[in-house]
Amino acid sequence: MRNSRISVLLLKWLLIVCQSEYHICQTSAHIVLQSTRFMSVLPGDEVTLDCSMAAGVRMSSYIMYWYKQDHYGEPIQLIIKENDKPTQNYEAILNTNDNRFSLKVSKVTAQDSVTYYCAAGHSEARTAYFGNGTKLTVLERDVKEPEVEILKPSGIETRCKKTITLVCVAEKFYPDHVSITWTLGDKEIKENVATDPYATQDKTTKLFSMTSRLKVSKKEFKPKNKYRCTVNFYNGTHDISDNTDEINGIEGISLDIN
């Protein structure tokens, strides 16, 4: 009893944290599942986005919503909730037997290229659990895989500091369905990594670019250590992860310290 009170309070607190920043909370329990991270469609198409619940969680105990966010950092807006009448573009389809809640978007245009969030709410508790979101792109040009390059650490930095920064640049890709990972040998590096929260777009070519920075201590930056940057790209049908670049540590760099 006491424990469940505490966990409810904790979840409320997490939600408040999430709302006070503008991006969506991903720390709250994984109750709402959106298994499709990216989708690509052509203008004029009809698309259906799906949402389900974690094992053992019944959709019928919640009120289900679809939200959208135009760009990273912008507020999320409610589109439609369960049992709402369809609008010209949106229809919410609830199937409680299958624990499935869908959003049908018809006659898509470039304006529909946003991230859609499914959410489950308790009206009386004023809390909601969000899924991870599905980013939809209504294609405006042909698909192009990223070009990837790790920039060499700069001379000044290598002389004066105890760490060096490796910068991985992914560019000339479309759409922006990417994630960047770093590995040392065959182990993924999670710490000291800073990746842009979103890709930037060239207005004329519509191509995107994005960077990720990895800080490495000079002591670790040895010739036998191979650092690889992998840009995972979803091309509309396949996840492609062979766009990579790698760099080995440089002999003697650690001797520069002090």
Ligand SMILES: *[C@@H]1O[C@H](CO)[C@@H](O)[C@H](O)[C@H]1NC(C)=O
């Ligand atoms: C949602 O995102 C988080 C953080 O990136 C991840 O750990 C989790 O596995 C994702 N959940 C689902 C259901 O994809």
Ligand SMILES: *[C@@H]1O[C@H](CO)[C@@H](O)[C@H](O)[C@H]1NC(C)=O
């Ligand atoms: C996506 O990648 C697959 C596998 O490499 C390829 O067969 C397919 O043609 C690609 N699709 C596009 C739109 O580039």
